[in-house]
Amino acid sequence: MDHATVIIIDDDASYRRVLQRRLAQKTSFEILAFASTQAALAEQTATPCHGIILDMMLSDESGLDAITRLNHHFSPAHLIMLTGYASIATTVEAMRRGATDYLAKPIELNALIQRLMPEQTYHSDVEEQTTLTPAQLEWEHIQRTLLAHQGNISATAKTLGMHRRTLQRKLQKLSPRR
Amino acid sequence: MDHATVIIIDDDASYRRVLQRRLAQKTSFEILAFASTQAALAEQTATPCHGIILDMMLSDESGLDAITRLNHHFSPAHLIMLTGYASIATTVEAMRRGATDYLAKPIELNALIQRLMPEQTYHSDVEEQTTLTPAQLEWEHIQRTLLAHQGNISATAKTLGMHRRTLQRKLQKLSPRR
């Protein structure tokens, strides 16, 4: 039995529970799961924290903003961002703030575990690279602009020359990646 | 006049030259441009290196492998990866190896400069006027891809994941103007 913990933070209750159960099955970590950063930070941890799996789109705040605090509080060996809305821009931002990894949902459990315990195997497979589709390129551009405007949708839509309603709709869809 | 240099490494000669000229125009850095990492490393630098702009797909090696050596040799304040084949996985890998930024081509000059000198700017007014619309970016991207396929419309449409009929129609329209 391992005495280290892995913390999951995701506001999607079913996703969180499934992940918790399956990680507990396949690893020897103690898996704690929370719906918010606050809840996680309130936790008194006796055991060291091996990893944190953090959703990007929390209902009450951006996962980006949580990175620093979580790192500070738990000093995990791995801080893995997880999101269905992945983009280069947010990846860069997350890594700068101290994330150690960034994965796009849906992710296979084994891939996640491998990122959590890279000591075993893990050859950094730099995946197949294809030229971007216009949709992907647009997504990246939108994400970059959005970040430059601190997430302000109205302002972003204006500078992109796009209707706010359209931008909203595009953002609701998942990342066009893959 | 600034005494710091910015180094461009890209094996595409025309892209490299255009970038060099335009950066020299818009900033006060001394801009050096090389086709390979070796050529850059051979350079004797008297002035400090402010930034390195590194293409991911060099003909003789992966830009990823160059990151560590370049950082070691030049200790730039910014090491910006540039690629036409962006993916989350390579972004993560590049950031881990010491890149400070990662951008997908085509990228606007102003966006690049902003990443090079984040201290300045956030004059939102300047930025608002120079941000390309998604349609403009797409146009650039289509033109690049078309060139890469020697003008073959069918092949271009396929790699862009776009219907040939749609590409035809886009090409019939004029370049989206600002």
Next chain:
DNA sequence: TGACCATGCGACAAATTGTCGCACCTAGCC
């Protein structure tokens, strides 16, 4: 409290894309 702004979202018209099909052209080959 009121003015202001950002946001989420429904609804319907306008515009763009996907799809199928067909004719024409060129190059390579038996």
Next chain:
DNA sequence: GGCTAGGTGCGACAATTTGTCGCATGGTCA
């Protein structure tokens, strides 16, 4: 020549996406 295999241009119609308007909610500031 006749055959085949792409590539191209374009019409037509359905499917999807965007533009536009409107309204309700929630936060901020004075």
